Amino acid sequence: MTATAPNSFRRAAGRHTVQEDPMTVRDAAAALPRLEVTALSKTYGSGGSAKCVIEDLTFTVNTGEVVCIVGPSGVGKTTLLKCLAGLQPVTSGAAAIDGRKIDGPPAEMALVFQDYNRSLMPWLTVRKNIRLPLRHLRLQAAELNQRIDTALEAVGLTHAANQYPWQLSGGMQQRVAIARALAYRPEILIMDEPFASVDAQTRFELEDLCLKIRDDFGMTILVVTHDIDEAVYLSDRVVVLGAKPARVLDVVDIDLPAPRDQISSRALKEFADQRTNVLSMIRKPA
Amino acid sequence: MKRKALNWSLGVATPVLLVAAWWAASANSMNTFFPPLSAIMVRFRELWLFDHFGSDILLSLRNLLLGYAVATVAGVVIGFVTALVPVARWALDPVIHFLRGIPPVALVPIFISLIGFGIEMRVASIALAALFPTLIATVDGIRSVDTTLKDVSSVYRLSRGEKLAQVYLPAAGPQIASGMQVSLQVAFIVMIASEMLGSSEGIGAMTLLAQQSFMIPDMWAGILLLGVIGFGANLVFELLKNRILAWHAGSRRLANS
Numbered sequence: 001m002t003a004t005a006p007n008s009f010r011r012a013a014g015r016h017t018v019q020e021d022p023m024t025v026r027d028a029a030a031a032l033p034r035l036e037v038t039a040l041s042k043t044y045g046s047g048g049s050a051k052c053v054i055e056d057l058t059f060t061v062n063t064g065e066v067v068c069i070v071g072p073s074g075v076g077k078t079t080l081l082k083c084l085a086g087l088q089p090v091t092s093g094a095a096a097i098d099g100r101k102i103d104g105p106p107a108e109m110a111l112v113f114q115d116y117n118r119s120l121m122p123w124l125t126v127r128k129n130i131r132l133p134l135r136h137l138r139l140q141a142a143e144l145n146q147r148i149d150t151a152l153e154a155v156g157l158t159h160a161a162n163q164y165p166w167q168l169s170g171g172m173q174q175r176v177a178i179a180r181a182l183a184y185r186p187e188i189l190i191m192d193e194p195f196a197s198v199d200a201q202t203r204f205e206l207e208d209l210c211l212k213i214r215d216d217f218g219m220t221i222l223v224v225t226h227d228i229d230e231a232v233y234l235s236d237r238v239v240v241l242g243a244k245p246a247r248v249l250d251v252v253d254i255d256l257p258a259p260r261d262q263i264s265s266r267a268l269k270e271f272a273d274q275r276t277n278v279l280s281m282i283r284k285p286a
Numbered sequence: 287m288k289r290k291a292l293n294w295s296l297g298v299a300t301p302v303l304l305v306a307a308w309w310a311a312s313a314n315s316m317n318t319f320f321p322p323l324s325a326i327m328v329r330f331r332e333l334w335l336f337d338h339f340g341s342d343i344l345l346s347l348r349n350l351l352l353g354y355a356v357a358t359v360a361g362v363v364i365g366f367v368t369a370l371v372p373v374a375r376w377a378l379d380p381v382i383h384f385l386r387g388i389p390p391v392a393l394v395p396i397f398i399s400l401i402g403f404g405i406e407m408r409v410a411s412i413a414l415a416a417l418f419p420t421l422i423a424t425v426d427g428i429r430s431v432d433t434t435l436k437d438v439s440s441v442y443r444l445s446r447g448e449k450l451a452q453v454y455l456p457a458a459g460p461q462i463a464s465g466m467q468v469s470l471q472v473a474f475i476v477m478i479a480s481e482m483l484g485s486s487e488g489i490g491a492m493t494l495l496a497q498q499s500f501m502i503p504d505m506w507a508g509i510l511l512l513g514v515i516g517f518g519a520n521l522v523f524e525l526l527k528n529r530i531l532a533w534h535a536g537s538r539r540l541a542n543s
């Protein structure tokens with residue numbers, strides 16, 4: 001594993017956010033809902049055996065925001081992401097990007113899947129995995145290689161470029177999946193419990209990486225997680241879902257100062273308050 | 287390391303010992319049907335190295351390769367269509383399962399009556415018989431491609447061609463290769479059978495002719511040659527497979543360790 005990775009992420013993230021006033025980012029963002037979910041419902045089956053997974057879900061994600069969706073496990077978060085990514089049709093309501101209804105995988109979106117060990121092509125090396133989605137973008141060779149190199153560097157895997165995914169640890173595989181999304185340069189990045197099965201240290205690294213790419217590339221990021229601490233640490237806003245079927249209990253604004261830092265941000269009283277706030281909503285019997 | 291060396295030497299020593307035993311036991315044999323191995327080897331050299339090499343061995347091998355190539359290409363293509371096009375799947379599935387039930391060799395007589403005794407008959411019967419293992423393995427392989435990989439291909443908006451060539455084909459590769467290996471064995475059997483039933487040339491025809499004209503050492507020499515070719519073909523296949531699917535062997539080895 002790369003021992004130097006966490007420090008370089010944090011330093012870079014800090015440097016960037018300090019230059020840019022976080023408030024201007026948020027003010028500008030407030031005017032621009034990038035991703036809008038309006039009264040979205042999803043029902044599997046029909047008639048008597050119909051199972052309503054998502055009911056009347058409404059929230060927005062603004063440009064440059066990191067928004068986390070939290071909720072009890074099995075609440076249909078993955079189904080929601082599949083609807084947003086255009087992989088599954090919605091039953092009613094709509095999801096839209098810039099007012100355009102999503103009815104297939106949108107060009108400006110990338111998705112990092114939960115099962116990192118099943119989302120990478122085992123027959124391709126790390127480098128070729130990252131290159132696969134870029135082939136149809138018809139880039140110049142120089143830009144193609146530069147994008148791959150930048151993405152590999154961002155996740156600290158330059159040394160593993162020619163290895164196969166199955167030769168890497170779980171955390172490294174997930175970083176390859178993130179690098180693949182980064183090289184694709186999406187405007188909207190959606191991640192499904194991306195750090196669920198990596199060890200605590202790697203998780204911190206990946207969380208900071210997530211904030212860094214938002215700052216560096218101006219991406220809009222939506223993360224599904226079951227980890228409340230993670231949600232509070234990463235988010236500008238947290239969408240709290242209740243079971244079942246999934247519906248929005250509350251959207252919580254997180255006003256922790258930027259740049260976030262794994263040690264000092266988590267030590268703030270505000271952090272603990274927000275954490276308690278979100279957790280009590282989820283734990284409250286419906 | 288020591289263990290591996292021992293295993294390898296066992297693998298080499300056993301066939302050598304068997305041949306030696308055959309050689310010794312048959313040395314003074316007067317039995318017409320079991321001539322001395324030395325006599326068989328003499329005929330082997332006279333017949334195949336290289337008197338009938340061009341006229342019969344190459345002919346047989348060409349038919350085998352031609353029929354096998356047609357079978358694998360058609361098997362993979364029809365397999366893709368059957369697995370991915372719902373209409374084709376409903377239409378072709380029952381037909382495929384009926385046809386695969388017919389023993390391959392039983393098709394040869396039909397081909398003799400339909401196409402005659404020529405090269406076309408032999409290549410066509412090899413191709414048709416060898417088609418099914420590859421076809422069925424391809425259908426199974428494509429259908430069991432991981433949904434996550436399919437979702438990844440959709441999210442990154444891979445073109446149809448990229449999905450087929452860069453995702454489905456390699457993902458189903460290990461299963462397709464298993465099917466192709468069975469197809470190779472079937473092709474080999476049908477190659478011999480087609481020559482025995484309807485031809486006067488080729489290794490199968492030579493071997494049967496030797497038996498019918500009571501040239502028993504020649505018959506044994508033919509059988510030995512067929513064994514060598516079958517062994518060699520399988521060996522070449524294994525080497526190619528291990529090279530092309532090295533990622534699969536590697537990931538399996540790692541998963542099991």
